[in-house]
Amino acid sequence: MTESSQTRRDDRIPVGISACLQGREVRHDGGHKHSRYCTEVLSRYFRFRSLCPEMGAGLSTPRPAMHLVDTEQGVRLRATRGDKDFTDLMEGFVAGALEGLADLRGFVLMAKSPSCGMERIRVYREDGEVGRRDASGLFAGALMERYPLMPVEEEGRLNDDRLRENFVERVFIYDDWCRLREAGLTPGGLIEFHSRHKFQLLAHCEATYRRLGPMLADLKNRPLDEIADDYIAAFMPAMAKRISPGAHVNTMLHLVGFLRDQLEQADLTLIHEQIEAYRRGEVPLVVPMTLLRGAQSKVGQPYLARQRYLNPYPDALGLRNRV
Numbered sequence: 472m473t474e475s476s477q478t479r480r481d482d483r484i485p486v487g488i489s490a491c492l493q494g495r496e497v498r499h500d501g502g503h504k505h506s507r508y509c510t511e512v513l514s515r516y517f518r519f520r521s522l523c524p525e526m527g528a529g530l531s532t533p534r535p536a537m538h539l540v541d542t543e544q545g546v547r548l549r550a551t552r553g554d555k556d557f558t559d560l561m562e563g564f565v566a567g568a569l570e571g572l573a574d575l576r577g578f579v580l581m582a583k584s585p586s587c588g589m590e591r592i593r594v595y596r597e598d599g600e601v602g603r604r605d606a607s608g609l610f611a612g613a614l615m616e617r618y619p620l621m622p623v624e625e626e627g628r629l630n631d632d633r634l635r636e637n638f639v640e641r642v643f644i645y646d647d648w649c650r651l652r653e654a655g656l657t658p659g660g661l662i663e664f665h666s667r668h669k670f671q672l673l674a675h676c677e678a679t680y681r682r683l684g685p686m687l688a689d690l691k692n693r694p695l696d697e698i699a700d701d702y703i704a705a706f707m708p709a710m711a712k713r714i715s716p717g718a719h720v721n722t723m724l725h726l727v728g729f730l731r732d733q734l735e736q737a738d739l740t741l742i743h744e745q746i747e748a749y750r751r752g753e754v755p756l757v758v759p760m761t762l763l764r765g766a767q768s769k770v771g772q773p774y775l776a777r778q779r780y781l782n783p784y785p786d787a788l789g790l791r792n793r794v
Contacts, residue, residue: 483518484646485574489581490523492626497523501533506626509579516785517642520575524586524610528564530557539585539594539609541602546594548585548609558609561586565613575621576649577642578614582625586610589625620707621645632793633713639790640783641710644668647779648703656699658690665702670780672709674722679709720750726763726775733770742766757791 490497494505509519526532535550537557547558572578581587588608596602607615615623622641629635647668651660665687673680686702723746731739745759760781767775775781784790 481518483514483516484576484642486513486517486519486642487572487575487578488519488521489579489584489587489626490521490526491581492579493519493521495521495523497526497532499525499532499534499536504581504626506579506629508629509626512788513579513639516788517577519579522568524561524564524568524608525557527568528557528560530560537585539592539606541594541596546606546609561609565610568610569613569617572614572618574649575618576646577622577624577638579629580608580611580623580625582627584608584611589615589623620648620703622707622711632790636790636794637711637713639788640671641707643784644671644710644779645707648707652699656695658695661690661695661699661702662687667777667779668706670722670725670778671783672706673725674714674718674780675712676709677718677721679705716750716752719756720746722780723759723763726767726778726780729772729775730763730766730770733772734766738766738769755792756794760791 488509489504491502491504492506492509494503494510496503498504509517513519525534525537535552535555537548538551540547540549547556548561549556549558580589582589583592585592586608587610588606589611590607591604592606592608593601594603594606606612611623614621622638622645624634624638629638648664651664654660665683669680669684672683683702683705686698690698727739727742727746734742742759742762745754745762748754749756749759764781767781
């Protein structure tokens with residue numbers, strides 16, 4: 472997947488984003504939380520659609536700071552000072568907005584927000600003390616419940632090299648899945664999807680890899696849509712798991728097995744040396760992966776040529792340089 476193929480037309484992947492991360496002055500204090508990584512790097516491949524739930528609910532900026540409060544009526548969104556309650560406004564907006572987000576392939580959220588925070592949001596007791604720190608913001612929680620397969624990440628967590636790489640990889644895979652469904656599901660299309668992503672799945676979760684292959688072995692024993700729903704419901708959570716260096720090594724060695732009979736011994740030795748160097752933490756993943764891609768290109772191995780594990784996203788993002 473080259474940069475030119477992604478950017479020659481505006482076929483960038485549609486991804487949602489909290490509006491403040493695009494530099495829009497929509498926060499309660501009239502400020503923003505501009506993410507240059509999103510607007511200057513990811514925007515070359517993602518067509519961001521911004522949304523601020525609080526502004527969408529009809530609130531102005533500046534506005535009172537808000538937090539979540541546990542009450543007898545459930546969790547409420549209230550002003551941090553005084554008892555003004557914004558829950559009904561927010562829930563009304565969310566209920567109307569979610570339907571229009573079905574075409575998105577991912578969402579980047581603002582952390583710590585009582586509306587957009589993905590996780591670890593504080594919920595206060597009515598006496599003003601923190602009761603727990605395990606909630607999602609009202610919009611974020613509803614988004615993840617409505618679209619459980621959609622990759623969702625907080626902007627701050629994108630500073631972590633592995634979390635950033637994982638999120639981008641999942642967005643490209645989810646986009647591939649959505650395109651498959653939009654084009655019309657067929658048995659051949661489902662098998663092809665699994666075939667091109669199987670080594671990514673192996674790296675993320677070998678147990679799921681071993682379970683999903685047999686699920687597709689007989690596509691006539693159940694309705695195809697039912698099989699596809701069960702398949703992707705297991706596939707996407709597996710892809711959210713972090714890949715250990717050992718899992719990458721195991722997967723790369725599987726790929727080497729397809730090349731062994733076609734490469735000269737010197738080439739094989741070099742690939743094995745760099746895989747071991749990666750295992751020891753001496754080189755980043757991009758080093759052995761580049762050798763594998765070069766070897767595949769050299770011998771023209773057709774099965775490996777289809778594997779997205781070798782090219783999961785545009786090289787220009789440099790994501791494997793740091794993992």
